[in-house]
Amino acid sequence: MIVLKATQDKVLAVLQSVAGIVERRHTLPVLANVLIRKTGGSLQLTTSDLEIQIRTTAQLDGDAGNFTTTVGARKLIDILRTMPSDQTVSLESSQSKLILKGGKSRFTLQTLPAEDFPLVQEAAAFGPSFSVPQKTLKDLLQQVSFAMAIHDIRYYLNGILFVAEGKQLSLVATDGHRLAYASATLEIEVPRQEVILPRKTVLEMQRLLSDKEGAIEMQFASNQAKFSFDGMEFVTKLVEGKFPDYNRVIPKNHKNTITLGRTALLATLQRTAILTSEKFKGVRLNLEPGVLRVASSNAEQEEAVDELEIDYGGDAIEIGFNVTYLIDALTNMDQDMVQIDLADSNSSALITIPDNTTFKYVVMPMRI
Numbered sequence: 001m002i003v004l005k006a007t008q009d010k011v012l013a014v015l016q017s018v019a020g021i022v023e024r025r026h027t028l029p030v031l032a033n034v035l036i037r038k039t040g041g042s043l044q045l046t047t048s049d050l051e052i053q054i055r056t057t058a059q060l061d062g063d064a065g066n067f068t069t070t071v072g073a074r075k076l077i078d079i080l081r082t083m084p085s086d087q088t089v090s091l092e093s094s095q096s097k098l099i100l101k102g103g104k105s106r107f108t109l110q111t112l113p114a115e116d117f118p119l120v121q122e123a124a125a126f127g128p129s130f131s132v133p134q135k136t137l138k139d140l141l142q143q144v145s146f147a148m149a150i151h152d153i154r155y156y157l158n159g160i161l162f163v164a165e166g167k168q169l170s171l172v173a174t175d176g177h178r179l180a181y182a183s184a185t186l187e188i189e190v191p192r193q194e195v196i197l198p199r200k201t202v203l204e205m206q207r208l209l210s211d212k213e214g215a216i217e218m219q220f221a222s223n224q225a226k227f228s229f230d231g232m233e234f235v236t237k238l239v240e241g242k243f244p245d246y247n248r249v250i251p252k253n254h255k256n257t258i259t260l261g262r263t264a265l266l267a268t269l270q271r272t273a274i275l276t277s278e279k280f281k282g283v284r285l286n287l288e289p290g291v292l293r294v295a296s297s298n299a300e301q302e303e304a305v306d307e308l309e310i311d312y313g314g315d316a317i318e319i320g321f322n323v324t325y326l327i328d329a330l331t332n333m334d335q336d337m338v339q340i341d342l343a344d345s346n347s348s349a350l351i352t353i354p355d356n357t358t359f360k361y362v363v364m365p366m367r368i
Contacts, residue, residue: 001067001093003038004060008102009085011060012077017232018047018054019073020204028118033070035117036091040064046119047073051237052201053120058231062090068114071098079107120235123221127193130186131215132169134229138209140171140182143359145202146328147173147180156241158199162220165192172246178325179249181360193220196239201225208232250360251350254341256314258292259354262338266330268306272296273323275304282368283323287342288316296323319345320368326351329361 004011018034026032026049035046041064046055079100083089089102100107141160149157152175161172167190170183197205205227209216216229220238227234272283277298286293292310297303319342329351330338341350351361 001065002062003036003067003069003091003093003098004043004062005088005090006060007085008080008083008087008089010058011089011091012080012085014045014056014058014060015073015077015080017056017208018045019077020207021049021052021054021200022047022073023049024074030070030112030116030118032072032074033112033117034073034076035070035114035119036068037114038062038065038067040066046117048118048120049200050118050120051198052204053235054204054232055235056230056232067093069093069098069111070114070117071109071111075109076100120237122226122235123224126219126221126224126226128190129217129219130164130169130188130190131217132184132186133213134209134216135211135213136184137216138206138211140169140184141202141206141209142332143182144171144173144180145206146332147175147178147361148199148202149175150199152176154241156196156239156243159196159239160202161194161196161243161246162218162225163192163194164190164218164220166190172243174244174246174249177322178329178361178363179246180329181246181250181362183358194243195220195225196241196243197225197236198239201236205234208234249348249362251341251343251348251362254343254347254350256287256312256317256342257339258287258310258312258314258342259337259339260292260308260310262330262333262335264308265338266327268294268308269323269327269330272304272306273327275302276323281322281324282320282366283326284318284320284368286316286318287312287314289313315344317342317345319349320366321349321363322366325363329363333359 037044044057083102092099098109163170167186172181219226272294276296283296292308295305335353339352339354348364
């Protein structure tokens with residue numbers, strides 16, 4: 001039976017959309033495979049790592065009929081990548097093997113039975129679904145994902161908090177040293193729902209989301225989240241645990257405020273970062289009326305000083321920061337101007353966009 005027949009670029013795109021979560025080495029060999037399920041003329045591809053499951057439906061020619069099997073996902077992608085994009089390729093079933101043909105090439109691949117493939121058990125009760133444009137969610141993820149913890153023992157920090165309430169969707173990430181918050185407006189009102197998406201899910205979503213205006217539909221359950229977009233269904237386990245109260249972390253009423261160009265500040269920080277020491281990425285910010293001075297030094301007794309003219313008439317403040325935390329935030333914003341609110345040298349700084357409450361970034365000071 002011819003399972004599918006299409007051009008290389010079509011088949012590769014469908015496979016790559018589901019194969020991001022597939023690990024090359026797995027305790028369960030079948031998890032290195034993609035589940036192929038053909039029903040009539042429709043083809044469904046599913047991958048899983050036991051915590052995330054991605055499924056997509058595609059119309060790729062071939063014989064009509066019902067058929068299921070699993071085959072090595074990465075191997076199939078590696079072979080397809082070596083073929084010209086306009087070449088027609090076909091996948092045929094033969095006993096317990098699949099034969100991939102393209103031009104004069106022919107590859108015989110081993111399969112594993114479809115019934116051995118462990119599908120993720122979907123939650124019984126999901127909350128009400130709501131949607132935002134894909135581009136909106138992609139932008140929100142970009143604005144906060146850099147602040148996620150990587151391997152923190154406080155496992156609930158290794159991900160992003162999603163809070164849907166009323167007509168607002170808020171995303172929050174923190175690693176304990178800094179916190180990023182971004183929000184967007186929903187078209188419909190939803191009851192309060194709060195979930196923590198794991199880091200791997202966030203990275204995979206960022207890979208799959210496009211800049212299209214097409215909507216992505218979301219549903220949350222107590223232990224699972226489900227996303228539907230572009231003919232794909234993405235189901236993921238959630239991180240259990242209590243996320244810190246981010247509202248308490250975001251400073252209110254800092255009395256010293258500076259507004260300056262984002263690119264000029266970013267360039268200054270990148271220059272002074274060159275002479276920080278590898279382990280200790282500290283820079284000193286000296287704020288005085290009319291001027292912001294940024295300085296760094298390292299163990300070799302080298303130092304860098306840079307100055308920016310600013311419109312400022314508040315207190316004189318000297319405060320230290322991990323320069324990477326400042327650069328991360330500025331790199332992931334695309335606005336022209338940023339606002340920095342400070343209280344004194346021991347309080348965290350608040351970075352925002354002037355006249356815009358949808359993005360907030362808090363960074364703790366460091367002693368230098």
